[in-house]
Amino acid sequence: MNIAVVGAGRIGLPLAAAFAGRGHDVVACDINTARVEAINRGENPIPDEEGLAELLAEVVASGRLRARPDTRAAVADRDVVLFAVAVDVDHEGRADVANLLAAADEVAAGISPGTLCIFDTTLPVGTTRSTIAPRFEAAGWTLGRDVYVAFSPERLFMGRVLQDLNRYPSVVGGLEPGSGDRAAAFYREALGNEVIQLQSAEAAELSKLAEGVYRDLNIALANELARVADIHGIDISEVARAANSQPFCHIHVPGTGVGGHCIPVYPRFLIQGEGPSDLAALGRRVNDSMPGYAVDRLADMLGSLQGKRALILGLTFRPNVAVTHHTNALDLKREFERHGAAVFGHDPLLSEEGVRSLGFTPAPEPLSGYDVAVVHAYHGQYDSLPWGGLAPLILDARNALDRSHIEAQGVRYVGIGRPPTPA
Ligand SMILES: NC(=O)c1ccc[n+]([C@@H]2O[C@H](COP(=O)([O-])OP(=O)(O)OC[C@H]3O[C@@H](n4cnc5c(N)ncnc54)[C@H](O)[C@@H]3O)[C@@H](O)[C@H]2O)c1
Numbered sequence: 001m002n003i004a005v006v007g008a009g010r011i012g013l014p015l016a017a018a019f020a021g022r023g024h025d026v027v028a029c030d031i032n033t034a035r036v037e038a039i040n041r042g043e044n045p046i047p048d049e050e051g052l053a054e055l056l057a058e059v060v061a062s063g064r065l066r067a068r069p070d071t072r073a074a075v076a077d078r079d080v081v082l083f084a085v086a087v088d089v090d091h092e093g094r095a096d097v098a099n100l101l102a103a104a105d106e107v108a109a110g111i112s113p114g115t116l117c118i119f120d121t122t123l124p125v126g127t128t129r130s131t132i133a134p135r136f137e138a139a140g141w142t143l144g145r146d147v148y149v150a151f152s153p154e155r156l157f158m159g160r161v162l163q164d165l166n167r168y169p170s171v172v173g174g175l176e177p178g179s180g181d182r183a184a185a186f187y188r189e190a191l192g193n194e195v196i197q198l199q200s201a202e203a204a205e206l207s208k209l210a211e212g213v214y215r216d217l218n219i220a221l222a223n224e225l226a227r228v229a230d231i232h233g234i235d236i237s238e239v240a241r242a243a244n245s246q247p248f249c250h251i252h253v254p255g256t257g258v259g260g261h262c263i264p265v266y267p268r269f270l271i272q273g274e275g276p277s278d279l280a281a282l283g284r285r286v287n288d289s290m291p292g293y294a295v296d297r298l299a300d301m302l303g304s305l306q307g308k309r310a311l312i313l314g315l316t317f318r319p320n321v322a323v324t325h326h327t328n329a330l331d332l333k334r335e336f337e338r339h340g341a342a343v344f345g346h347d348p349l350l351s352e353e354g355v356r357s358l359g360f361t362p363a364p365e366p367l368s369g370y371d372v373a374v375v376h377a378y379h380g381q382y383d384s385l386p387w388g389g390l391a392p393l394i395l396d397a398r399n400a401l402d403r404s405h406i407e408a409q410g411v412r413y414v415g416i417g418r419p420p421t422p423a
Pocket of ligand 1: 006009010012029030031035084085086087088099103120123154156157158262
């Protein structure tokens, strides 16, 4: 099959390489010309994506994958075009689909009759039909007759996209049944995947939002329970272990909020859509309050944070992936500064410039001499950190540390919903 993937980013590029690895002829289209050139040299622009470097080198060398900046011309001979252009929220929390629409316009102007277009980017319910489809109609296409449009949410986990591709079923829904059938057949052939075909694009759009809001609300519940545990001096991790021994209970791990796109951003698509969204909004409020809660707690423990030196370890939104979208490290920084502390940032996955561009003062090596340290994203590199000299108090923002290991080095430990080591 001749396939184009539009948007050769964290999701689109591994996807394009995976199709090529299965013998398809693939063009990856991106407006970022530096990225296009790197891909065509066989260089991997996403080093923390497991297995991608080897696969990319192989499929580029074999000629099965190439990248192009000229989407309109590149899609002319394609059977299938997948869209993996990112959609974020604007300053009012509404979906910003400008890049996706620009890509759709280019594709609509370039494709040939019979092309199947699949939108993979998470969208508010109804967007594929009400906002994207008209761009194809405006280009003169009759949908369901000469161009087929479907929605199929990406459910992949950054860092292990290639492993995840066959781990979960592909979910698809067409604007009309013929497009849904074609999209289902495509995923079966192109990835060898189990497919769950829903009755409409809207159902497929809602299924992805359901996954995100389910996680967000369950994290919010864990966070509320953690705050109850703090009041009573109870350790939430043993409470969750006990409760989760009952098969219908899945208490999540509390923390200082949620970063990335899938969990904190996509519930906002529900909130701005039609229909009830009280719970989605409440979950967001609870999770967004956690950085302030955690830093207030540290201020109580230390008397005051005024003039104190605070270190934040791991600035990415989650461990072992160099992505900083909506990272809570920034919320923690804001909260420490509200209390008058001087905040330093450290992240082995980011360059010094990357740390600065987030607004942090880079923490000089070796790391020592802070009044308090927060482990925000626990990267593998932190396994060998000498906790003893770092700071007398460590906040475990994701309950990821072994507290006995920290305490054995003479350091006070406190977690989210976990009592502090006595002073
Ligand atoms: N990253 C994840 O973990 C993840 C997980 C599940 C789903 N998704 C979905 O995948 C989407 C893409 O996410 P990502 O992390 O790959 O984003 P990304 O920012 O890494 O990549 C998007 C790419 O699109 C390119 N682009 C922007 N406008 C374009 C245009 N008009 N034409 C061609 N290319 C254009 C950008 O240059 C960039 O390389 C997200 O919006 C989300 O819905 C992501």
